C-alpha cells in the first residue's frame with residue numbers, strides 16, 4: 001500500500017519574515033529530518049501536489065475573498081489581520097498548500113495512495129469563508145473535505161484536529177454540512193477563543209475537547225480518544241482527515257500542551273486503525289501549526305512512520 005508525502009516548493013514562497021512564527025523554516029526542517037531516516041524516506045511515495053484552482057478554493061471560500069488574496073499577492077502583498085501576512089508569493093503558496101490536500105483526496109479515492117500527509121504551509125484551520133486569520137489563508141482540510149463530497153461523491157467525512165488551537169475556520173466551513181463531523185482538541189482558554197465544549201454546531205456534528213495547558217499528556221490523549229469515539233457512535237466515515245498541528249507538542253512556543261512523540265504515534269495509529277475498520281484505510285493528513293521547526297519535523301517523522 002502506498003503512503004504519499006505531498007509537498008510543493010511554492011509553499012516556501014509565502015514570505016512572512018523570519019520574525020514571524022509561521023516561517024518557511026518550519027517546512028525546511030521536514031526534508032532535513034527525512035534525509036536522516038533513509039528507511040522511512042524510501043518507504044514513502046514522494047509527490048509534488050498541484051495548485052488548487054480559484055474554482056476549487058471557492059468550494060470553501062467566497063469567490064471575492066479568493067480573488068482578494070490573489071490580487072493582494074499580485075500587488076506585492078499586505079496583511080489580512082495583525083498576524084496574517086500576504087506576500088507576493090502567498091497566492092502560489094496558498095493554492096499549492098490547498099492543492100496538495102486535494103491531491104491527497106484524489107490519491108485516496110482512486111487507490112494510488114490510501115494515506116497521505118501534506119507537508120504544506122500556510123496552515124489552514126483558522127481561515128474563514130471570507131477572511132484569512134491566525135496565519136491561515138485557505139482552509140486546506142475543510143476545502144478538501146468539501147471537494148471529497150462534491151467532486152468524488154464521498155458521503156460521510158470525519159475531520160480530527162489535534163492542533164493546540166481551535167480549528168474555528170474548519171468549523172465555520174463544515175458545520176453546516178451534516179455529513180461532515182469535526183472533532184477538535186485545543187487549549188482553553190487560548191487563541192482564537194472559540195471551541196467551547198457545549199458548542200455542538202447547528203447539526204450537532206462537532207465535538208470539542210477544550211483543555212487547560214500543562215496537564216499530563218495521557219489526559220489529552222484519553223480525552224481526545226473519547227471525543228473521537230463519541231463522534232463515531234453509530235456512524236461510519238467514508239474518508240478521514242487529520243488536521244495535524246504539532247504545536248500541541250510539549251515546548252511549542254505557541255502552546256502549553258504536553259504531548260510527545262509517543263502520543264502522536266499512538267494517536268496516528270488509532271486513526272489508521274479506525275480508517276482501516278471504517279473506510280478501506282483512507283486517511284488524508286495535513287500539517288497545521290507547530291512552531292519549533294526541529295520538534296515539528298521529529299513529530300512529522302513519527303506521524304509518517306505510523307501512517308505506514
Ligand SMILES: [Zn+2]
Pocket residue numbers: 163164165245247288289290
Ligand atoms: Zn495551532
